[in-house]
Amino acid sequence: MAQPDFEEIVEDFEFLEDWEDRYRHVIEQGRAMDPLEDALKVPATKVDGCASQVWLHPRVEAGVFSFDGDSDAMIVRGLIAVLRMLYNGLPVGDVVRVDAGGELARLGLNDHLSAQRSNGLRAMIERIRLVAGEHV
Template identity: 65%
Template sequence: MTEDFQEIVETFEFLDDWEDRYRHVIDMGKTMPPLDETLRVPATKVDGCASQVWIVPHIEGNGPEAVFTFQGESDAMIVRGLIAILSALFNNVTVQQVVDTDAAAAFAQLGLDQHLSAQRSNGLRAMIVRIQSLAQNKLASDS
């Protein structure tokens, strides 16, 4: 687990009320830089999300030690916040770590699994699958 994600876990532990946590997620999304319009194309769009979501990977290096980062964007504020949390979980780690991360367990630490609508939960799973698939594809192409 990255330090950035651990900081989010600690912040969530401090915020007792779910509405405060929800606002914090939205605020995190507001701090994310926008994705360039030219990158919002069908190839980067995440299927399975109710809102518009784009994930653009950047992978430096080769093999399991290649470093994974991504940029993301959504037209929904809460989803932008979820992308910010995913960034804290998956950015600047190796592709092998991306593949090995139990994202569901990580999000359970935040209590998000209990407070997202079924539609948002499905979208979150779709984003996680997309990110881990990108890392897995990089591993497969390098072997």
Template identity: 65%
Template sequence: MATEAFEDIADTFDFLDDWEDRYRHVIELGKAMAPLDEALKVPATKVEGCASQVWLLPRIAGSGPQAVFSFEGESDALIVRGLIAILHALYSGLSVEDVLKVDASAELGRLGLDEHLSQQRSNGLRAMVGRIRHLAAEAAAE
């Protein structure tokens, strides 16, 4: 289950043969994201378990399992900003119930990220996915 925005990223990754080009594309995705307001970079939005500074702010419309999930995010590392953009494409616009059904490992595996990220970046990516799933689970329970 992937959004159209994520499928567009997957298609672009299929088109780009070289991992250097793919890294550049990830960085460009991050640069295209709107910055998170400095006032929102607080402990409550910070993601623990990332080597870089990462903040995720949920934006949930509605209540219960059918509430629509989205988020804003930012990092002090360009590649991580790009990973946030990829996660935004993967999850934003889904119901919180559907967010919990996404097999992030399989979807991100389609991009080959698991093979080309450092151990620290992989751990950070898992921490971000865990935070997103936690936020969606909380919203679904409301």
């Protein structure tokens, strides 16, 4: 069920055997992402449960889900970019059916993120699922 952009990063990770290279690749994905407008960095878009500052701004247009996001931590910005590859462009009803844990496991992220980062990632996924569920 993964989006083509997500499949591309899975392929990139298969090519990058060293975890340090994969980590850098995730950070590069975050750097390539446009920053979230300051006007959207408000309490309503802030994700609780993350060690760093995280904001997600989801949208549903014509039944299609997408979101933008930002963080003050580069690795978290990269994780937001990865989640955007996983979810953006899906019909809103499909968002809640994505096995995010299973898809992200394909990248080996679970084995290489700190407990705090893993908790933050779960919090971001829950926010995405919650917002999408409100539009189904």
